[in-house]
Amino acid sequence: MSQREQPVLAERLGKKYSRGWALRDCTLEIPAGRIVALVGPNGAGKSTLMGMTTGLLRPTEGRISVFGDAPTGRGMHPAVAFLTQAKPLYPQFTVTETLRYGRNANPGWDQAYAEELVEKARVPFAAKVGTLSGGQRTRVALALALGKRPRLLVLDEPLADLDPLARETVLTTLVRECRAQGITVLLSSHVLAELEDVCDHLVLLAGGRVRLAGDVSDLLRAHADHRTLSGLALAHMRVEVAA
Numbered sequence: 001m002s003q004r005e006q007p008v009l010a011e012r013l014g015k016k017y018s019r020g021w022a023l024r025d026c027t028l029e030i031p032a033g034r035i036v037a038l039v040g041p042n043g044a045g046k047s048t049l050m051g052m053t054t055g056l057l058r059p060t061e062g063r064i065s066v067f068g069d070a071p072t073g074r075g076m077h078p079a080v081a082f083l084t085q086a087k088p089l090y091p092q093f094t095v096t097e098t099l100r101y102g103r104n105a106n107p108g109w110d111q112a113y114a115e116e117l118v119e120k121a122r123v124p125f126a127a128k129v130g131t132l133s134g135g136q137r138t139r140v141a142l143a144l145a146l147g148k149r150p151r152l153l154v155l156d157e158p159l160a161d162l163d164p165l166a167r168e169t170v171l172t173t174l175v176r177e178c179r180a181q182g183i184t185v186l187l188s189s190h191v192l193a194e195l196e197d198v199c200d201h202l203v204l205l206a207g208g209r210v211r212l213a214g215d216v217s218d219l220l221r222a223h224a225d226h227r228t229l230s231g232l233a234l235a236h237m238r239v240e241v242a243a
C-alpha cells in the first residue's frame with residue numbers, strides 16, 4: 001500500500017503541553033478500512049493522538065503521516081472528518097443552514113448524501129440546531145462529517161451524552177455507512193462493551209504510551225486467556241493503572 005493510501009502512520013510521535021508529555025514514543029498504524037477502537041484510562045492521551053491525526057495539533061517530536069501528508073497543526077486534513085462529544089454546531093443555524101455551511105466549507109461535499117442521512121434520522125430540516133435533542137444533534141453532526149466524504153473519520157467520544165438506545169442507533173448507522181463507503185474509523189470510547197461488535201482493530205493507550213495495538217482477532221489469539229475486546233482491554237488497563 002502506498003503512503004497516499006495509508007490512513008495513518010505514526011513514528012515515535014510525541015506531544016508535550018505546558019504541564020508535561022501527554023503522548024510519547026507512539027509508533028502505530030491505522031490500517032485502511034478498519035474500525036479502530038482507541039481506548040485507555042482518563043488522561044491516557046487519546047484526544048491528543050486524535051488531535052494530531054486530524055491535523056489540528058502539531059507534534060512536539062516524531063512524525064505522523066496522514067494519507068502521505070504531514071499534518072501542519074493549523075487545520076483539518078481534507079480527507080479527514082472529526083466529530084467530538086462537543087459537536088460544535090451553531091445553535092442558531094437551522095439544519096438546512098448547517099448543511100449549507102458544510103457545502104461551503106468542503107470542496108468534496110455531497111449534499112444529496114448529507115440530506116439523506118438527515119432524512120433517515122427524521123430530523124426536521126427547518127429546526128434550529130439549538131432546539132434539537134442530543135441524539136438529533138449527533139445525527140446532524142454525523143451528516144456534516146460524512147457529507148464531507150472523508151476517507152478517515154475520527155470520533156472522540158461522540159456518543160457520550162446519548163441514552164443507550166440513541167447510542168445504539170447512532171453507532172449502527174455510523175458503522176453501516178462507514179463500512180459501505182470504505183471509510184476508516186478511529187473511535188474513542190470508555191464504554192468498552194459497545195465497541196465489541198463494531199471494532200476490528202484496537203489501540204490501547206495508558207500514561208501517554210501505546211500499550212497494545214493490532215487487529216482484534218490477532219490480539220485475542222495472542223492473549224488466549226481473553227475472549228473479548230473489552231475483557232482484553234480492561235485487563236491491560238488494570239495492569240497499567242496499577243503499575
Ligand SMILES: Nc1ncnc2c1ncn2[C@@H]1O[C@H](COP(=O)(O)OP(=O)(O)OP(=O)(O)O)[C@@H](O)[C@H]1O
Binds near residue numbers: 019021044048049
Ligand atoms: N491543552 C492542554 N494543555 C495542557 N495539558 C493538556 C492539554 N490537553 C491535554 N492535556 C493533558 O495531556 C494529558 C492527556 O490528555 P488527553 O485529553 O489527550 O487524554 P484522554 O485520553 O483523551 O483523556 P480522557 O479519557 O479523560 O478524555 C492529560 O494529562 C491532560 O491533562
